[in-house]
């Protein structure tokens with residue numbers, strides 16, 4: 406028996422009517438401690454932690470590496486009910502956010518550990534046994550790094566504060582980074598290509614997307630909304646809308662590598678061609694599966710491909726999907742779950758096949774094609790190559806970084822930072838160290 410949590414599939418600030426669903430995760434009932442906490446991770450709500458982990462500045466301005474553990478005060482941890490479940494916690498109760506974050510992380514790990522074929526081993530296991538998950542309501546981001554997952558909030562112009570702790574997509578995306586580091590490891594600084602950073606973001610988005618597709622309500626809603634015509638705006642295509650970088654991320658986008666050959670500014674932006682290609686592969690495999698099941702005709706499938714670029718064909722396609730969906734909606738659900746599992750399996754196998762040094766999108770495309778050959782004898786080779794070709798992936802490459810210059814070390818990113826990277830930083834003098842220890846209680 407697993408442990409029950411109450412999870413928002415759509416954050417309440419996106420849709421005021423959304424209420425959390427009761428979900429069972431794999432943690433054996435009764436195994437979780439207050440936090441929630443288990444042998445591999447724990448949630449805490451620090452009091453007075455004003456800065457996120459990563460490279461910080463000391464009181465006199467010297468940069469230093471700030472890593473867990475948090476040794477200061479914390480809020481009362483979330484406790485289970487008498488049976489060991491956490492679904493007694495309601496959104497207005499203290500501890501709900503902590504339980505929600507834990508539930509989302511565990512749910513995402515459950516999905517991806519199945520695809521990967523084994524439990525993930527944290528990339529920081531040399532230094533820490535457990536992942537420290539902290540909720541920082543005053544911080545405007547979310548990040549995973551060496552030993553930590555930190556979840557902040559989005560500050561809206563109208564003054565609203567939207568806690569990412571209630572946003573499944575954001576949390577699952579950060580778990581995506583954890584999975585990539587666990588399977589691939591961290592690149593050597595001099596071997597890190599820009600496309601490696603874009604790859605991190607794209608795959609993390611896909612980890613989140615495919616995890617969300619394991620909520621039956623997501624599948625039902627998406628199909629009700631689109632009748633299976635997934636190129637229409639829907640929950641899947643805009644799944645990362647409420648993330649810290651929502652302005653520049655969408656699974657359904659038209660960016661190609663041609664947009665980045667002369668340089669790039671932000672890895673989330675650079676991730677778009679790869680995310681878009683993988684999303685389109687998922688949709689095409691789904692359509693293919695509908696044809697194979699006799700649910701739509703080949704002619705409709707061909708028209709759907711044209712409608713992506715031709716507005717006039719769109720109404721006709723929608724009409725055909727409406728009719729087909731009304732005839733056999735269960736068949737549509739099965740086809741979509743199949744497509745989800747094929748892409749999930751292929752991505753997990755791709756992670757196992759890749760190495761982080763000198764990684765570019767072309768390597769990703771070649772790995773997926775090779776896996777398709779092994780798994781299905783190349784059943785989807787045409788779909789896969791077409792979608793990568795459309796994005797000029799493997800053909801054109803990201804140019805120089807226009808904002809941060811060359812990345813010659815890990816110090817540019819809290820996520821990629823390793824404890825040994827402190828050797829690159831200047832040494833702090835005694836006085837600053839004392840002032841810092843007073844400030845941070847370390």
Ligand SMILES: [Zn+2]
Pocket residue numbers: 578582605606609
């Ligand atoms: Zn990210």
